[in-house]
Amino acid sequence: MQHLVERTDAAVPITPLTADGLARWLETQDEALAGWVRATGFTAKPGAHALIPDASGGLARVLAGVQRLDDPWALAGLPTALPQGTYRLDTDLEATSAELLALGWALGSYAFTRYVARQREPAALVWPARADRAAVTRAAEATALVRDLINTPANDMGPAALADAVRREGKRHGARVEVIEGDKLLRRNYPAIHAVGRAAAHAPRLADLRWNAGGGPQVTLVGKGVCFDTGGLDLKPANNMKLMKKDMGGAAHALALARMIMDAGLPVSLRLLVPCVENSVSADAFRPQDVLQTRKGLTVEVGNTDAEGRLVLADALAEAAADSPELVLDFATLTGAARAALGPDVPALFSNDDALARRIQYAGERVHDRVWQMPLVEDYRSWLKSEVADLVNVPDSGFAGAITAALFLQRFVPEGTAWAHLDQMAWNTSPGPGRPKGGEAMGLRAAYTALTDWLASRSA
Template identity: 70%
Template sequence: MDLTSYLVEDADESTLPLTPLGRDQLNDWLAGQPGFVAAWVQSSGFTGKPGSYALVPGNEGPLARVLVGVEDIEDPWAFAALPTQLPRRRYRLEGQYDRVAAERAVLGWLLGCYAFDRYKARESEPASLVRPTAASRDSVLRLAQATALTRDLINTPANDMGPEALGEAVRAEGKRYGGKTTTIQGDQLLKRNYPAIHAVGRAAAQEPRLVDLRWNNGGGPQLTLVGKGVTFDTGGLDLKSAAGMKLMKKDMGGAAHALALAKLIMDAELPVSLRLLIPAVENSVSADAFRPQDVVQTRKGKTVEIGNTDAEGRLVLADALAEAERDNPELVIDFATLTGAARVALGPDVPALFTNDDGLADRLAYASRTERDPLWRLPLHEGYRSWLDSKVADLVNVPDNGFGGAISAALFLREFVPDKTSWAHYDVMAWNPSAKPGRPQGGEAMALRATFAAVCDWVEERKV
């Protein structure tokens, strides 16, 4: 969805001021207003409660301003509910804002304008916001559009977002910024030594593929992004229940995140050598489906016994992570809707972060706090590594016990990460189970802003 039209540069004759007021500021503000305004606001019941608002008329009756309950002016979601609640017209923020507060307000507004409208037209258009002078139009639109891309890709059902369409989405973004995209698919995966990707996706009508985008801006440090692109997950022969399968169009959410981060990096023209690897498959059931207790080869040469065909994401990521080693990257970041265990541990809003680099963990944690974009580090606990041992292969894809599922999945991936490379792995929900201001029910970008901020800081450090 294109959000650019909801951020305008100039006020017109219909533009109304938005006045943010906390509970402790309201009385002072009312004391400076004409009596009829104070009476109107008091009779409306407006108290400055966060998320509330009051339409205030002028002395001749027409609407003159909107009061907005805001306790924290840097809250990214402080204004997010307003675009669809207020009368459709232009609004401007009243008061003085520094860059952070102005850009947070605009970002929240724009994300509050988002709707997934591919199959159903929205009932009404949202209101527009005049850009505050302190806010960079490019910076805010960059984040808003990348978030919208993530949501759109995840929300699109598998009949329109299979491996082929996901590959085309990568190609389109690469072309937009001058990158080069190549694809290896079908039996070519076997010939080119990506056997795990082939094994997971071979049962589907659309061929499995590895989509590879390269973009270089000045030969900077090598950064490789990897995203799990399982466009639908039936569970394979270890078939999911109907309830468990209902949201599996979102199982390519890791790919959506990785592509959105690549888009941010390319749009900002960061001086890096960027590579994006998306193993795009559908985990289907057919006579050719891989089976429990099969032993699958991987690109790295390690063999994997299949304990459960519903633990397929880590298999396709294994080949992609092994391929990343070709460029000797300084940093590898992968995103995946990998385990329900991460959701049990942290709930739907907070992605689990695993990393082999404490300095990188600190950088990401700092960005999470400053960007108000939550994530939480979980440990790569060595004591659980033995759970991945197999009697017939180098590894098993899922332990027999039900403990620490997010940790054992991350430990599995670590087996395929390039040696001596800083690596971050996100286990994300990629979905809002319920709506909140600026965050409608459906596909969601999680830790995207924080990760981009951390990458910018990482790149800047390497300039010195």
């Protein structure tokens, strides 16, 4: 990665300091330097930095305020805040801190440049000693993939383009990719995917990637790929529709996780299923109270056409059963209710396996990629009953929207299979260090870490 480089003698040292550490550091410096630092007003507040000049007016050192060193965002604002050049950390770091700080630097160097060039290149950092370079690169590139896919507007990231993104990753890793398009979805028995996407100018499709690292447990990933969501005939208001280019964020996460798995060569048989559609309005749009067929054979009454994501996921989750997977993970920008419950930054986690849920949640805590488990409340299943079909896609009550959506999906999960569902915002509503406004990976590193932990536990 171009913003993490090999060691060079010309690199300017960065000294990370807490408030207490700053006081101790100043005691070891000559009075002129200590006076300069005090004059700048630098107090080692987290996120702040101070530039220390040398005798000739050049840059001798950077002081960076931090709260802790095992936080990936501690220095993530520096790549764009510091003058261009090469820097190095002059503190001895444990492996975990070295990896997290390097990752934060990489993520803080990201910019979406498809349509406009960045104003300046970010500063570069010498790889910290003990950092696992492969792991940092893998996580940073996967996060950039998520951000790029989500940030690309629907005119350039429609169903065909999203399926092509799956093809590219498959080709890169020697995976087999099949794309089922248009009316072939009906012939191949994916009626719900077809129903949701048939109104759009760009035909719906299902991208199906298979990769095998010499055996291992079957792991299937599913991602909601609604490339733009108008709400259908239950049209969204303009303010709610404005961010709907991000409604394929689940697909972006599933594809990025597949990339990480293949790049690391994890010992699994991997399958990725991405239904790629637009939920549009036309004479052929599906309607409220339509009864749709699904791949599993269950019929679904449409309570609201703006609850389309769970419909396309239903067919994909039903297809996952074909391989008798040991683990199914799905990702989706599914409900506003999850955002109301947990805010925009914490994905809601649902699972039929408490051990799996705990593994994902604990992994997220370790790698600073937080998720939070929410319950699959059995009593709420009755809310999905329909008078004319097996179930309704959204209940009339309006209560517990994230839970009822997860309960709906669970009806299509292969029987006896460990399954987890992440309901994500996939978007930074405001900028922060290392996290620019726009598309964002949420729960991606948690899921990958949990998967590697799960594989390790199986071989122990």
